[in-house]
Amino acid sequence: MANFTQEDDALLEELGVEVEAKKVVSRTPREERTIAGFEEIQRFVEEHGKRPRHGEDNDIFERLYAVRLERIRDQDECRNLVEPMDHQGLLATTIEQPVEVDELDDDALLAELGAEAETADITELRHVRSSAEKRAAEEIANRDKCEDFEKFEPLFEKVQREIKDGTRQTRPFVKDAGFLKADIKQGEFFILGGQTVYVAEVGETIKAPNGETDARLRVIYSNGTESNLLLRSLQRALYKDEAGRRISEPAAGPLFTDNEDEDDQASGTIYVLRSKSNHPTVAAHREVLHKIGVTSGKVERRIANAKIDPTFLMAEVEIVATYELFNINRTKLENIIHRVFGPAKLDIEIMDRFGKPVVPKEWFLVPRFVIDEAVERIKDGTISSLKYDPNSASLIEREFRS
Structure with a gap:
């Protein structure tokens, strides 16, 4: 509808056209939530072709809607508010199975009716404690x-x-x-x-x-x-x-296993890479410089753009070893690996393809045989007590401060 100025209103009056002032309806947050809750009940009725009912055999949401409808119907303030929109006759008195008091507590019901300052998402059902x-x-x-x-x-x-x-x-x-x-x-x-x-x-x-x-x-x-x-x-x-x-x-006990059981679900892969970069530091330590990471996808796909990715030192890489994971939290395992080999982390700065300096992560100056040993210690569940010692090129026990 067009917006008219005071001059327009005066002109319309001269022409004998009545100007109806638009009424602004202001509702409280509680009233808005009550209306929204009633509309959810209406949508349920439209979808299922029936009123929501009580009973343990019914879905928890249907039972919640049934309680909500009763409370709206019993409170004059709520009933008067939604009555103009009740085209389905939901507010009419019906014989319902009485609600079980122990199915829902008062906090949950009041929250659904907007009696609290803040209401939780209905799908969370934080205050609901079912009979089950x-x-x-x-x-x-x-x-x-x-x-x-x-x-x-x-x-x-x-x-x-x-x-x-x-x-x-x-x-x-x-x-x-x-x-x-x-x-x-x-x-x-x-x-x-x-x-x-x-x-x-x-x-x-x-x-x-x-x-x-x-x-x-x-x-x-x-x-x-x-x-x-x-x-x-x-x-x-x-x-x-x-x-x-x-x-x-x-x-x-291990964080992952070599053999996949019938009920296991693959979680990802530990990969060990070696860089083909001509960078002087990389070339000087190529045999002991490895990138150790964890991926949820194919390793080949992960390294497809290695030569333009500073993560891979802007160069092609070769796969040295892979270890498939089952039923494991990839992020936590990766954090453990990086903590163990932290003392041998490569400190190098390279330029990306835009000329910006980048410090790559996950590259460690660690011999391959030590990585294999670390994998075995992951399997027997003792990796968390170890750290890598660059001086002896071996895994040693961590010192825990009391």
Whole structure:
């Protein structure tokens, strides 16, 4: 619509044309959020052809919309606000299954209705604690005495010895700590609530209401108790416990393996390169100067433009060695490698193709046999305690300050 000046308005009045002043509607942030929440409910109804309903068999978002609709309908202020836009008759009184009080707490509901200063994204559901989560917490808490604990006690003692001597390692039970998946299998050990946990038995796979697979476990605890809980309940408990840990198998201690198992997922490749540059410093140390890096793609693709890339010393390179990774956090491994060989890092400045000075990274004055040794120490899980000594051209134990 065109914008008119005061002169235009006067002219229109002379012509007998009424000028209707545009009304400016100002709403509070709470009112805006209430309207937005009601529009989400309307979109749900349009997509599914039904009102949102309560019930554990329904999706958590549908149950959340059902509670939100009830609250809007019960509060006159909210109801009057959205009533003009209720073309689906959602505010009409209907007989609904009563909401379970323990499904959603007051903070979550008030946030959805705009009663808080800031509201979280609905997909985060930060304040929502479902009945399933409550049941999981109860399962973890309910334990019985393990009548045949004498069978398992030696296993716990052996695991503790292996953790102490480095044969086994403990790792955070989180997806970004080197694991591509956080599965739970029979025979595995975990740390939960400060106790060692052993998965003695895994029952038949069942289908949970949310579509995920689940199974009933027999879990033995190091204090001589046991519980019969669902796999997903143990998984949730480990995720929520900030100190929750996975205890590695004796053969699963390395950061990566040479052999790919059926269930492994490739994470990337460690590559070792040698430069063909004619730079005097490079030429003088060519046999011991190596670039050590980690890539998620093909090494050949990574080095395709080496001669115009200062990262590769503006020259072609040759691949000296590669080591494929499985189920590993590439960034963390690369940081470990660069810390170990930090004392031998090449200090050189070259010009890029635009004539600007660049200091390349990831180039180290390290013999090939030491790199091979470092890879072996990565495999046995002892690399983090070592550093490279340029004077002896060997890996030595790091000194830890107390």
